[in-house]
Amino acid sequence: MHKDSKRREALLYHAKPTPGKIQVVPTKKYATQRDLALAYSPGVAEPCLEIEKDVNNVYKYTAKGNLVAVISNGTAVLGLGDIGPEASKPVMEGKGLLFKIFADIDVFDIEVDTKDVDKFIETVKNIAPTFGGINLEDIKAPESFEIERRLVEELNIPVMHDDQHGTAIISAAALLNAVELAGKKMGEVKMVISGAGSAAIACANLYVSFGVKQENIVMFNSKGALRKGDPRVSEMQAKYATDKEYASLGDAMLGADVFIGLSSGDIVTPDMLVGMAENPIVFAMANPRPEINYDVAIATRKDIIMATGRSDHPNQVNNVLGFPFIFRGALDVRATKINEEMKKAAVVALANLAKESVPEQVNIAYGETKLIFGRDYIIPKPFDPRLIAEVPPAVAKAAMESGVATAPITDWDKYREELLERMGSDNKMLRLLQNRAKTDPKRVIFAEADHLDVLKAAQIVLEEGIGQPILLGNRETILELKAEIGFEEEVLIIDPKTKEEEERRNRFAEVYWKARQRRGTTLLDAQKWMRERNYFAAMMINEGEADALVTGYSRSYPTVVKPMLELIEKAPGVSRVATTNLMMTKRGPLFLADTAINPNPSAEDLAKIALMTAKTVKMFGMEPVIAMVSFSNFGSSKNEGASKVREAVAYLHKNHPDLIVDGEIQTDFALNSDMLKSKFPFSKLANKKVNTLIFPNLDAANITYKMIKELYKSVSIGPIMLGLEKPVHIFQLGASVEEMVNMAAVAVVDAQEKEKRSKQQSVKK
Numbered sequence: 001m002h003k004d005s006k007r008r009e010a011l012l013y014h015a016k017p018t019p020g021k022i023q024v025v026p027t028k029k030y031a032t033q034r035d036l037a038l039a040y041s042p043g044v045a046e047p048c049l050e051i052e053k054d055v056n057n058v059y060k061y062t063a064k065g066n067l068v069a070v071i072s073n074g075t076a077v078l079g080l081g082d083i084g085p086e087a088s089k090p091v092m093e094g095k096g097l098l099f100k101i102f103a104d105i106d107v108f109d110i111e112v113d114t115k116d117v118d119k120f121i122e123t124v125k126n127i128a129p130t131f132g133g134i135n136l137e138d139i140k141a142p143e144s145f146e147i148e149r150r151l152v153e154e155l156n157i158p159v160m161h162d163d164q165h166g167t168a169i170i171s172a173a174a175l176l177n178a179v180e181l182a183g184k185k186m187g188e189v190k191m192v193i194s195g196a197g198s199a200a201i202a203c204a205n206l207y208v209s210f211g212v213k214q215e216n217i218v219m220f221n222s223k224g225a226l227r228k229g230d231p232r233v234s235e236m237q238a239k240y241a242t243d244k245e246y247a248s249l250g251d252a253m254l255g256a257d258v259f260i261g262l263s264s265g266d267i268v269t270p271d272m273l274v275g276m277a278e279n280p281i282v283f284a285m286a287n288p289r290p291e292i293n294y295d296v297a298i299a300t301r302k303d304i305i306m307a308t309g310r311s312d313h314p315n316q317v318n319n320v321l322g323f324p325f326i327f328r329g330a331l332d333v334r335a336t337k338i339n340e341e342m343k344k345a346a347v348v349a350l351a352n353l354a355k356e357s358v359p360e361q362v363n364i365a366y367g368e369t370k371l372i373f374g375r376d377y378i379i380p381k382p383f384d385p386r387l388i389a390e391v392p393p394a395v396a397k398a399a400m401e402s403g404v405a406t407a408p409i410t411d412w413d414k415y416r417e418e419l420l421e422r423m424g425s426d427n428k429m430l431r432l433l434q435n436r437a438k439t440d441p442k443r444v445i446f447a448e449a450d451h452l453d454v455l456k457a458a459q460i461v462l463e464e465g466i467g468q469p470i471l472l473g474n475r476e477t478i479l480e481l482k483a484e485i486g487f488e489e490e491v492l493i494i495d496p497k498t499k500e501e502e503e504r505r506n507r508f509a510e511v512y513w514k515a516r517q518r519r520g521t522t523l524l525d526a527q528k529w530m531r532e533r534n535y536f537a538a539m540m541i542n543e544g545e546a547d548a549l550v551t552g553y554s555r556s557y558p559t560v561v562k563p564m565l566e567l568i569e570k571a572p573g574v575s576r577v578a579t580t581n582l583m584m585t586k587r588g589p590l591f592l593a594d595t596a597i598n599p600n601p602s603a604e605d606l607a608k609i610a611l612m613t614a615k616t617v618k619m620f621g622m623e624p625v626i627a628m629v630s631f632s633n634f635g636s637s638k639n640e641g642a643s644k645v646r647e648a649v650a651y652l653h654k655n656h657p658d659l660i661v662d663g664e665i666q667t668d669f670a671l672n673s674d675m676l677k678s679k680f681p682f683s684k685l686a687n688k689k690v691n692t693l694i695f696p697n698l699d700a701a702n703i704t705y706k707m708i709k710e711l712y713k714s715v716s717i718g719p720i721m722l723g724l725e726k727p728v729h730i731f732q733l734g735a736s737v738e739e740m741v742n743m744a745a746v747a748v749v750d751a752q753e754k755e756k757r758s759k760q761q762s763v764k765k
Contacts, residue, residue, distance in 0.1 A: 008486075014090055021093040022100070022107065027063070059132075059334060059407070063106060068133040068327055070095045071110045073120055076140035076163070085111035088138055095137055095162075103324035103388065104422035105331065107135075117143050121150050128155050132331045135323065136161040141198040142234050158330040158338045164202035166319035167262070169326070169343055170379065171283055171307070172206045173350035174317060175258070177378040178305045182279035184257060186211030190277070192252045193240075194291060195262030196221035201236050203260060209344060218242055218252045220263075225252060250275065257281060265289025270300040278303060285309040285317050305375045314376040321380060322346060325387055329395025332415070333405035345398035349391045353380045362621075383432055389416045429582070429589045429620065430715065430742060437466045437748040442547035442727075444744050445470045447537040449493070450477040452485070454553050457740035459487045466741070467748045470546050472496065472533045496536040505530040508539035512567065534560055538567040541726045547755075548747035550740065552731035557596055557719075560730050564721075574723040576601075578609045580616055581705045581718030587671070591617055591624075591692040595701045596719040596730075603647035610652060610661060610694045612722035617692055619753055626692040627670035627685060628663030629700075634680060635664075641696050648694075653684075660684055667693065717742045720750075727751040 014021065029035045037043050047061035059065040074088035089111050096107030108130070112123050120143075124134060134157065136148055148161040179186055191212060193200050196219050208214050219226045219240040226233050226241040233241050246252040250272040253259060257277045259268065261284040268291045273280065280301060284290035287309040294313040297306050307315035326346050330338050358371040362384050371377050380387060393412060399405040409415050444466075446458045450473030458469035471478055471493045478493050496505065506527065512535070513526035529535040533551075540546045552560040570577060578601075580593035593613040598605060610626055617624035628649050632642035645664035652661050662684040669676045670690045677686045695701035709716045716739065721729050727750035729743050 006486075021090075022096045022109070056406070058129075064130065065132045065331060065334065066104075067106050067108065067131050068099060068135055068331075069110050069124075069127070069131045070099070070107050070135045070137050071112060071124060072136070072138045073112045073114060074138065075115060075143070077138045082140065085113045092137060095135065098320055099135075099324050099327070102320055103328040103392070105324060105327055115143075117146055120147055121154075124151055125154060128157060131157060132334070133158040133327050134160075135327065136163075138163065142236060144198050145201075145236050152337050156336045158327065158335050160323070160326065160338045161198070162319060162323045164198045165206075165343060166322050167199045167285065167317060168202040168206040169322045169346050170317045170319060170350065171203055171260070171285065172210060172347045173321075173354070174283065174307050174315060174379045175207060175281070176210065176347065176351040177354055177373070178281045178307075179258075181305055181375060181378065182257070182281060184279070187213060189216065189257040189281075190255065191217045191258040191260060192249070192256045193217060193219045193260040193262065194249060194267065195219075195260075196226060196237050196240075197262065200260070200262045201240075203262065204240055206343065206347070209340060210347070214239060218244075218246065218256075220249055220252070222263075224248075259283065259291075261285050261291035263291065265291060266293070268292035270296060273297060273300045273304065276301070279305065281305045283307045283317060305378065307378065311382075315378050316382070317379070318382050320382050321350060321387065322391075325391035326395050328388070328419070329392035330399060332392060332407075333396045333399045333409060334407040335396075335399040336404045336406060339399075339402055339404055341398045341402040342395045342404075345394040346391055349394035350379060353384070353386060353390050354378055356386075359385065359621075383435065385420075388419045388422065392419055429584060430717075432621065433717075433742065433749065434464065434466055434745045436752075437745040438464070440748075440752050441465055441467045442748045442751040443468045443470055444747055445472060445537045445540060445546045445549040445551075446744075447472045447533045447549065447551035448553045449473045450481065451554055452481055453735075453737050454740060455481050455487065456485060456737045457744065458491070459485065459489075460737070460741050461744045462489055462491065464741075466745050467548070470494065470540075472537055494536075496533050497531050501536075505536070508536065508543070511543070512539060516566070529563075532563070534563045535567065538563055538728065541728060542567060547751040548727035548729075548744075550729050550731065550744050550747050552733065553735055553740065554733070556733055557730060561597065564724070564728050564730065568728050569725045571723055571725045574608075574612070576605055576608060577721065577723040578605075578612060579719035579721055580613045581716050582620070582720065583705060583708050584715040584717075585708065585712070588689070589620070589622065589691060592701055592705045593692070593694055593722070594698060595705050597698070599698045601697070603644040603651065606645060606648035606694060606696070607651045609722070610648065610692075611656065611659075613692055613694065614659060614661075616720060616722060619749065622691060624660065624692050625685065625688045625690050626659070626661040626694060627665050627667075627690045628661065628694045629667045629670055630664035630696055631666065632664050633666050633669060634683075645696050660688060663694075664696075715739075715742070717746060720746055725754075727754060 028039060030039060051057045051061060070092045072088045072092055074085040075082045077083050077088045077091055089109060092109035092111060096109050099105040099107045112120055114120050134151065139147060144161055148159060151159045179189060189212060193204060200219065204217055217240055225246045226237055228241040228243045253272045254275040255277050258281045263286055265286050266289060282297060282304055284292050285308060290308045294306060294308055297304055307317050309317055326338060330342065354377060355373045362381055363371055393415060396409055400408050444461060446454055446469055448454045449458055449471035458471060461467050462469050469491050471491055473495065475493050475495045494501065509526035509530045513521060513523045537549050537551060541549050565577065578594040578598055579596040580591050581595045583590045583592060591613055594609050601609060614624040614626060628645045630642045630645045635646065642664050649661065649663045652659055673689060676683060705716060708714050727747045729747045731740055731743055
């Protein structure tokens with residue numbers, strides 16, 4: 001993307017529709033005067049008095065127990081340096097966003113306008129009663145060391161400077177596993193660290209606590225190896241100063257087992273790697289350019305075990321694996337501090353998790369056949385849903401065992417269930433979807449690319465690596481719009497109506513005519529239709545000139561779906577095409593079907609729609625739990641509409657007994673597991689979380705998904721086409737840019753799945 005366009009997009013993201021990235025929302029009812037009287041005067045006096053009697057009641061009656069302050073003075077913001085407290089606020093809000101989406105922790109960001117250590121500490125101490133924990137952020141060294149040390153000592157709530165400890169915790173987990181895979185021992189490895197700031201010191205300290213010998217660590221800053229007696233070496237750095245002479249970083253790396261990079265890009269050469277010991281461990285964590293390029297490193301040493309800070313290479317050292325879950329565990333036992341035992345517990349939990357079987361959902365997200373513990377998988381992936389249930393309990397147990405927990409947990413199974421429930425509102429599915437698309441991008445036709453929003457979606461798809469857009473429409477208009485939005489990358493542009501496309505139009509028309517000549521279509525009709533972009537685009541898919549197709553932004557759904565159903569064959573064994581919408585709701589992802597095509601499906605049709613939807617749910621890495629919904633519950637009505645749902649369920653139970661499906665059932669019972677278990681304990685849905693609703697008719701499904709979307713601003717992906725042989729998907733009229741990007745990702749993943757099935761069938765033959 002053009003630099004100015006990227007800058008404009010970033011500014012618009014933070015400014016519109018509401019400035020900033022976080023907000024405060026009520027958690028209690030406030031509809032009536034009675035509600036307000038309880039929320040404030042006079043009712044609010046009662047919890048105040050209870051807290052006055054026992055200050056620990058503040059956790060019972062207020063949000064303190066789930067509230068963290070992200071605090072900075074703006075002296076070391078990202079790579080931008082000392083830019084001031086106001087300029088640091090977008091970063092602090094961003095950190096708050098990560099706390100919320102990964103661990104359901106609420107955040108107030110606090111920007112403090114002082115560089116004086118004592119004044120900063122005094123400010124934090126004065127506001128600490130508001131919070132359950134303090135996350136220090138982007139404070140320059142060496143002041144950051146003193147600030148954290150004193151606040152940990154002087155406050156009775158968890159305090160952590162993530163810049164220091166986040167990278168240390170994640171990289172220590174990776175190091176434990178890497179050393180094991182290399183057949184070495186922590187107490188014997190020789191280590192070189194490039195970087196001598198707060199993160200480097202924290203890393204070295206934590207590695208030492210896991211057995212690395214202090215005398216086996218050589219630490220470099222931009223001037224060279226830290227030397228004993230050098231007045232420029234700080235008190236914190238002094239323990240890693242050496243009296244040995246090293247001519248260069250490469251000199252120190254000769255025979256080294258481990259290189260830790262926390263400095264700047266491209267400072268390590270292939271020759272330096274060659275000089276390292278057998279099975280070298282290289283963590284090149286400078287971002288965005290590692291100390292040595294990943295591809296260069298693995299080409300230089302076949303025996304290397306490598307990690308970086310980048311998401312496009314294996315073994316990403318990403319702080320989001322740590323801080324949300326560490327604070328989650330600390331808050332949940334009301335720890336008075338985050339101590340070394342808790343940090344080490346997080347390290348061990350992360351290291352152990354990488355050795356366990358990886359859920360299919362994670363394999364799918366990263367486009368892997370199977371992630372297995374080894375040189376390319378030494379730490380868990382950020383999208384791994386098990387993190388929330390593994391790391392916080394480990395941290396909480398360590399807090400209890402080390403005596404800093406004030407509210408110990410007794411029922412660990414219940415605690416894990418509560419942790420998993422916290423993640424229901426997270427939109428991880430969108431990140432999983434796009435990440436999976438990026439693993440094997442496909443050629444995607446945007447059939448209405450001469451519309452600005454469609455072109456913006458195509459630009460994002462290209463820049464994010466989701467797919468390779470093919471733009472259909474008026475060439476001059478597309479080029480003008482590309483210039484307007486700074487879309488400078490070269491992509492294929494096709495105008496089906498131009499003379500340049502005459503040969504392809506006629507070739508497509510011939511194929512189309514031969515397929516439909518016995519259904520009243522003439523060759524002249526076929527040639528005329530091929531001037532229409534949707535017919536032309538569908539033929540490109542059929543003829544293998546593109547992998548996937550998205551369209552429908554500017555025309556009504558029935559108008560767009562007609563050529564697709566005429567030109568694109570149904571998948572083998574499919575008698576009726578349908579659609580599903582994936583809704584991102586507060587309770588988690590929810591699939592609804594059929595939302596766009598079949599007005600009044602029969603019992604047989606409903607059963608087939610359920611089976612096709614189940615296949616799509618699995619494509620997203622989830623196990624389908626399907627409720628066939630109606631106004632009736634398990635035979636309570638003999639109405640024809642309820643009866644056909646009942647018949648569909650009976651067919652599925654008989655012919656697909658392994659499928660978790662039941663009905664007919666009312667929607668509230670389907671979505672409320674307690675109600676369902678109480679009234680209908682015999683149901684296959686009892687003790688299950690329903691993630692798929694199959695509706696008895698199009699009215700119900702379409703109205704429901706659009707109501708959810710508008711009332712609750714839920715993200716909707718769809719309608720996703722079910723039952724076509726080719727990856728063709730149709731937007732709703734006037735879809736947003738975000739919706740079109742998501743649908744393009746669905747189309748790419750659909751193309752990946754269809755390609756995989758085709759290869760499997762070829763092998764069987």
